[in-house]
Amino acid sequence: MNEEQQPKGLDEQFDETFEFDGSEVEDGFELVEEGRHPAMIVDIFKETSQSGNPMYVWDFLVIGGPEEGKEIRDWTSLLPQARWKVADYLRVCGIDAYGKTVDFKRSDIVGTPVYIDVSHGKNRDGKTTDNVDEVHEADKDLKQLAEAYKSGGDIPEDFDTPF
Secondary structure: OOOOOOOOOHHHHOOOOOOOOOOOOOOOOOOOOOOOEEEEEEEEEEOOOOOEEEEEEEEEEEEEOOOOOOEEEEEEEOHHHHHHHHHHHHHHHHOOOOOOOOOOOOOHHHOEEEEEEEEEEOOOOOOOOEEEEEEEOOOHHHHHHHHHHHHHOOOOOOOOOOO
């Protein structure tokens, strides 16, 4: 490599200035339109909230409609007064957790097709975020859609879209 081909380094003469406007860029997940969406649970894990409380983190992937491919994250507190939401989510996954202690594996949850009702709210920083208001059991059409989605196949022609 001759002298002219050498990188210039941070010599002021060659130190270019760049400008980037990130004022309209949101970090995290892209917002999903409000309403009901066919989705699949793609992850669940346990975490501790900023205030030090245990919680489950649920990741959903929209698998149909105009929002297909977008992800939504939801948190369910494990504090006694909020465990009802965990029990609701588990019920939709086929695990009856009402009034008893249950053991389940991540593999019992991941891949479960569900309908999610999404609304928008503001987080602590004032940013608009998705909220999962409710999770509903999959009907036979959504189960068929989820199987096609998992296998990379085409969406069934007779899929009756409720959204």
